[in-house]
Amino acid sequence: MRSIYDYHHILGHNLLFGVIISLIFAVLSSRKIKCFILYLALFHLHLLMDLFGSGECWTIAYFRPFFNYELYSRINWALFSWQNILINFLLLFWTIYLIPRKQRTPLEYVMPSLDRKWTADISRFFAKFRKPATE
DSSP states (O other), rough: OOOOHHHHHHSSSSHHHHHHHHHHHHHHHHHHHHHHHHHHHHHHHHHHHHHHOOOOOOEETTTTOOOOEEOOOOOOOOOHHHHHHHHHHHHHHHHHHHHHHHTTTTTTOOHHHHHHHHHHHEEEEEESSSOOOOO
């Protein structure tokens, strides 16, 4: 008997599902085309991270329900591993580093008002640690 986990993996990790879910989220977003592209890119990033960092023998049934071909990588590691923890911390710190410098967050297209609030709050926080400009 297949588990819910298996069905999630088969039904939710393919191109058709990625396009459908990206369209649904894009319809609910203010910048529909940009958000659709962003959602589809994030979906593919999720698949890529699953392919490498979700355990040994993990496959992606990318072309289902059209073809029964599964993508596989020989380079993979467990879900709870030092590689995944390191990648998550690096991405988190990189994001926090960029917010006051670029005045934007990953939320700028999806939730613009929250993006502006977080950008202002985080920039104000980091401004406390900057050296004053000398004349």
